[in-house]
Amino acid sequence: xxxxxYDALIIGGGxxxxxxxxxxxxxxxxxxxxxKDTFPRFHIGESLLPYNYRIFEEMGVLPALESGGFxxxxxxxxxxxxxxxxxxxxxxxxxxxxxxxAFQVERSRFDHILLQHARSCGADAREGWTVTSTxxxxxxxxxxxxxxxxxxxxxxxxxxxxxxRVNFTGNQEGLRTIHPHLRKLAIFGHFEGVKTDxxxxxxxxxxxxxxxxxxxxxxxSPSRVSVGCVMDQSEFMQAKASPADVFESIWRSSxxxxxxxxxxxxxxxxxxxxxxxxxxxxxIGPRLLRVGDAAGFMDPIFSxxxxxxxxxxxxxxxxxxxxxxxxxxxxxRFRVYExxxxxxxxxxxxxxxxxxxxxFMDLFMQPRRKFSLPDAIVAILAGELxxxxxxxxxxxAFFWLxxxxxxxxxxxxxxxxxxxxAAQRQAPVEVGSYASP
Numbered sequence: 001x002x003x004x005x006y007d008a009l010i011i012g013g014g015x016x017x018x019x020x021x022x023x024x025x026x027x028x029x030x031x032x033x034x035x036k037d038t039f040p041r042f043h044i045g046e047s048l049l050p051y052n053y054r055i056f057e058e059m060g061v062l063p064a065l066e067s068g069g070f071x072x073x074x075x076x077x078x079x080x081x082x083x084x085x086x087x088x089x090x091x092x093x094x095x096x097x098x099x100x101x102a103f104q105v106e107r108s109r110f111d112h113i114l115l116q117h118a119r120s121c122g123a124d125a126r127e128g129w130t131v132t133s134t135x136x137x138x139x140x141x142x143x144x145x146x147x148x149x150x151x152x153x154x155x156x157x158x159x160x161x162x163x164x165r166v167n168f169t170g171n172q173e174g175l176r177t178i179h180p181h182l183r184k185l186a187i188f189g190h191f192e193g194v195k196t197d198x199x200x201x202x203x204x205x206x207x208x209x210x211x212x213x214x215x216x217x218x219x220x221s222p223s224r225v226s227v228g229c230v231m232d233q234s235e236f237m238q239a240k241a242s243p244a245d246v247f248e249s250i251w252r253s254s255x256x257x258x259x260x261x262x263x264x265x266x267x268x269x270x271x272x273x274x275x276x277x278x279x280x281x282x283x284i285g286p287r288l289l290r291v292g293d294a295a296g297f298m299d300p301i302f303s304x305x306x307x308x309x310x311x312x313x314x315x316x317x318x319x320x321x322x323x324x325x326x327x328x329x330x331x332x333r334f335r336v337y338e339x340x341x342x343x344x345x346x347x348x349x350x351x352x353x354x355x356x357x358x359x360f361m362d363l364f365m366q367p368r369r370k371f372s373l374p375d376a377i378v379a380i381l382a383g384e385l386x387x388x389x390x391x392x393x394x395x396x397a398f399f400w401l402x403x404x405x406x407x408x409x410x411x412x413x414x415x416x417x418x419x420x421x422a423a424q425r426q427a428p429v430e431v432g433s434y435a436s437p
Contacts, residue, residue, distance in 0.1 A: 006032045006124075007324055009143055009156035011131050011169075013039070015306050016292030017162030018114035019313030020320075021123035022059045027321045031122070032154055034129040034145050039115055043107035044188060044273070046226050047073065047205045047218045047303040050091050050099035051383025055310045061117040068113060071104040071203040071219050076303075076381065078365065081210035082420045083255035087365050088204070089381065095372055096379035096387055104203055106220050131168060134159060136286050157287065158320045158330065162313065164293040167280070175280040182277035182299050182352065185236050187247045188216075188228030189270040193263040196225060207301060208256050209361065211416045214301065215250075215257060224267065230299060233274055243270045253418065276300075277352070283341055284334040289316040296345050301355050304348045307383045312341050344385045350399065351380070358413065359405035363398070366411045373398045 008024050010017045013035030021033045050073075056062040078087045092100035103110075119125045126147070134143045141159040145152055161169045170176050196202055196219050206217040213231040220226055229250055239246050247270055251257040279296030283289070292309030319337050323330030354360035367374040376394035379387055401410060 004030070004032075004155070005140065006030045006154065006156035008032070008158045008160055008320055009141065009154055010034070010160040010162055011134075011143070012162035012164055012166075012292075012294070013037075013115045013118075013125060013127065014043070014111055014162060014164050014292065014309065015114055016164075016294070016309035016313040017160070018111070018118045018125075019055065019059065019310045020160050020162060020291060020317045021118040021125060022061070022114075022121050023314055023317030024321060025118060025122035026060070027317070028122075029321065029324065031118075031124060032156065033115075033118065033123055033125040034131055034143075034154075035115070035125065035127045036130040038127045040108035040112040043111060044186075044226070044228070045300060045303075045305045046105055046107055046220060047216070048102040048105060049303055049307040049381075049383035050097065050102045051385075052102055052307050052310060053099050055314055058314070059117065060121070061114060064113050064117060065103060065110070068109060069221075070106075070110070071221065073102040073104050073203045073205065074100065074200055075204045077197075077201075077204050077206045079206060079208045079256045080361075080365065080414065080416055081208050081215075081254035081256050082416065082418050083259070084420050085365050085414065087367070088201070089378055091378070091382050094378040094382065095375040096384060096391060097375075097382045098384065099382060104205070104218050104220055131163070134169060134172070136288070138286075141287050157324065159288045160313075160316055160320070161288065161290045161294040162292055162309070165297055167278075167294050169285070169288060170280040170290060170294060173282075173285075175282055176278050177281055179277035179279075179298075179349075181356075183233050184230050184276040184299055185233045185272060185274045186228050186230045186276065186300075187236075187243045187270055187272050188226065189247075189266050190220070190268050191225050191227050191261075191264040191266055192223050193265050194225040194227060195260040195263070205303065206260070208254065208260075209355075209416065210250070210254055212356075213250065214355075215254075216300070217260060225264075227261070227264070230276070230301075236272075243272050255418065279345065279349075283338040286331070287329055289320070289334060289337060291316050295341055298345070298349055299352045299355075302348055302351055302381050304383075308341075308344060308348070311344060311383075311385065312337075315340065347380055347385060347395070351377075354399065354402055357402070357406070358416070359402045361416070362405050362409070362411050362414050363402055365414060368411075371397065373401070 007029040
């Protein structure tokens with residue numbers, strides 16, 4: 001058993017764990033981080049949000065990322081699968097958006113940079129250690145872990161669960177709740193030869209919405225693009241075909257995807273992942289905080305995963321630091337953390353749930369300037385979670401209009417089917433502050 005009493009024990013070395021470790025170590029705290037894998041390792045979730053940028057600056061890791069050769073992302077593009085309409089968001093033009101660019105990253109390199117930075121700040125970050133159990137002892141917490149044939153117990157004042165979708169403590173306590181209507185599966189891989197844009201738009205993420213599924217296309221370099229298809233698990237099971245065959249059949253059924261994938265060549269075997277959307281009913285416990293995907297994970301349409309992990313990791317580190325300074329168990333502070341993180345997650349859950357409805361797509365793809373409502377949506381999609389009343393009332397008004405659109409059309413209803421006439425194809429609407437079409 002380790003005799004060291006750490007200020008914080010962290011399970012997981014992904015973006016959430018590395019962020020928490022960095023902020024605590026930079027505050028002079030004793031931090032132990034245990035990661036079951038050995039970095040670098042493959043991971044999806046490659047498109048970041050602009051508001052990640054300010055967290056990178058606060059962590060002191062921005063210079064390493066800027067020299068890492070990652071693609072710059074200045075906007076996001078949404079396309080209907082039948083090619084009839086496109087929407088381009090330009091972050092710097094958004095009225096309420098305070099950050100103008102992000103990175104598209106290969107997670108193997110990106111996560112490794114973050115973990116190495118946490119080490120350089122003073123965190124004891126160990127790879128190849130699998131946590132097997134945790135316990136609360138009132139005045140401190142402990143965890144059991146193994147690395148090869150070695151086993152050990154570590155003690156700390158606080159425990160941060162950043163175990164990702166392993167959801168270690170949440171599963172231990174039976175807290176995981178699957179979203180009833182978002183039982184999705186993704187088929188994905190890296191490709192060369194995918195058609196992307198040139199110039200500043202070369203780094204844009206492309207979201208292609210079909211009738212009941214969607215694709216992501218994320219440029220990782222001038223030649224390599226991450227492409228994935230998110231669909232209902234039940235549809236994949238009914239297909240009774242290999243992931244590669246299902247994937248190709250779907251992209252070939254879409255006018256927009258055929259144009260982009262006609263010369264594509266896979267550079268890795270296609271992979272699948274399931275159980276896309278869940279949350280834990282509690283995000284805190286005695287001397288325990290859950291961050292990132294260990295708090296909840298949602299369908300990645302709006303690329304919020306890494307940002308929420310780092311946002312929650314920074315918040316968790318700040319509150320643990322306050323509790324250590326005050327010499328208490330942090331219970332009151334942790335309740336504030338849970339409330340703030342649930343609210344942040346709610347913003348994106350609402351967007352994801354509506355994305356699969358036609359009234360949302362009608363309004364989202366045919367924006368109007370009225371009351372700057374779309375500007376509020378652009379800001380949230382960029383990562384603005386603390387915009388106050390000026391954003392919150394506009395967000396509520398936008399979704400009220402979505403509900404109204406379902407009953408009485410405010411804008412023309414879009415036809416997402418492939419049978420929609422090619423003659424209906426329109427020039428892209430380029431926005432940031434959602435210019436009128």
